[in-house]
Amino acid sequence: MKQTWKVGELAKLTGLTVRTLRFYDGIGLFSPSSLSDSGHRLYNEADIARLHQILALKELNLSLDEVRDVLTGGEFSxxxxxxxxxxxxxxxxxxxxxxxxxxxxxxxxxxxxxxxxxxxxxxxxxxxxxxxxxxxxxxxKSMENNLDRLGRFLSEQEDDSNEGG
Structure with missing residues (x-):
């Protein structure tokens, strides 16, 4: 069974706020892969990888519109x-x-x-x-720490799935 995280759990994991994650969802930049039966946003590993990309591009001081363009195959220079x-x-x-x-x-x-x-x-x-x-x-420095923490988490998840599979 694929692991999923609710928005609050993802916020704690990444250091972002729930409000930021919901804002990203609202503008179509970062949406959950599914919703629970009770309507909670559920994020999977692919979603976390996309968030990692968003944060990396934001670290380069790209605007959210520029980040969206890059991730959706728009012009990227x-x-x-x-x-x-x-x-x-x-x-x-x-x-x-x-x-x-x-x-x-x-x-x-x-x-x-x-x-x-x-x-x-x-x-x-x-x-x-x-x-x-x-x-x-x-x-x-704060963003680097968050990206490092997210990277370690993803690496641990990959190691866990390789051991179990």
Missing amino acids: PADIVAQQTSRVKETIRVQQKLLGELEHVSSLMASKESLSVNDFIGLLQTMKKSHEKHFFERK
């Missing part, structure tokens, strides 16, 4: 995706370099015992805010 990623990484680096410059400026003012002007401090806060809004590295 690895060169465009690499160019987009390169641009995003350069922007992240630019923001981080600006933050570093602001921090070094404030640090030098503090080290020389000069008074910190309101403008200097506000500039630092604004740069830090932009940096936090671009929480690229934290988001990336």
